[in-house]
Amino acid sequence: MKKKITLLFILIAGFANAQLKSTGNVALGTNMTANMTLNNATSIVTLTLVGPNDRWFAVQFGSFNGGMEAATDVVYWNGTTLVDAVHVGIGAAPTTDSTNNWTLVTNTNNAPATGQRTLVYTRPFSTGDSNDYTFNFADNTLDLALAKHQTASFSMANHGTSSSNRTLALDVSLVLGIDDFSLNASTVYPNPSNGNFTITTKTFLKSVDVYNINGALIKSYKVADSSENIEFNITDLPSGVYLLELKNDTDKTWKKVIIE
Incomplete structure (x- = not known):
């Protein structure tokens, strides 16, 4: 059964041009939540998915009428990665x-404290793949269906009909958000790329340190001004995965980038 959720509209004077819309945290039972946030400035959607460590869990999204319907976009955790x-x-x-x-x-194993895993993934609004749902920032609702296996298993199977395991289909209001002016809200795109990236931030960025996947410092850059869009070139580095540490006098955050 589909359930209508209306979330509180949040808008504070001075943030009328907010570029974020979010479903908020949508819960299934006691140990699974999903949050989808749309960033209109970068045309990137961020999925934060929390579920149990010992079984698969999934979220279906788009525009549909029931639960896990055929021909709809879905992602699920298979114990190793998020499957598209x-x-x-x-x-x-x-x-x-x-x-x-x-x-x-990020992929954070929260066990043993909670027995949960927290996944954060991003994706462009439009991928060009006919199987992928195209997000539209102008939409006011997004349909979600959440599910997880009823027992500890990563074998894909019927997830059961109990209230803690059943498919939960929601017509969720996309709420206009308040712009985040921390470094954590910075975005790096396109990603992957050939090494030419743009860093978009709404706060002062002082420096960028580049590390390889093993944590070794490779390069350090000083940022000359506080432009919101900073062109960043590391085309001289070989293909692979790198970590960027964005820093200013009071804040820092990490971003993963891929050079193809």
Whole structure:
């Protein structure tokens, strides 16, 4: 059964041009939540998905009428990675897309404190893949369906009908958000790229340090001005995964980038 959720509209004077819309944290049972935030400035959607460590969990999104419907976009945690897929209907495993268009930001194992895992992934509004839902910032609602396996298993199967495991289909209001002016809200795009990146930030950025995936410092750059869009070139580095440490006098954050 579909459930209508209306979330509080948040708008504070001085932030009338906010570029974020979010579903807020949508819960299934006691140990699974999903949050989708749309950034109109970068045309990037951020998915924060929390679920149990010992079984698969999934979220389907887009525009649909029921639960896990065929031909709808879905992602699920398989114990190793977030799988980009398209649903083929109840009782069958989703079909994996030929290209995974979701980029990992963080993967945090919260056990043993909570027995949960927190995943943060990003994806462009439009990927050009016919299997992928195209997000539209002008939309006021987004349909979500959440599910997880009823027992500890990563084998894709019917997730059961109990209140703690069933598919929960929601018509969720996308709420205009308040702009985040911390360094954590900075974005780096396109990502992946050939080494030419743009860093977009709404606060002063003083320096950028580049590390390899093993944590070794490779380069350090000083930022000359406080422009919101900073062109950043590391085309001289070989293909691979790198970590950028963005810093100013009071704040710092990490961003992962991929050079193809």
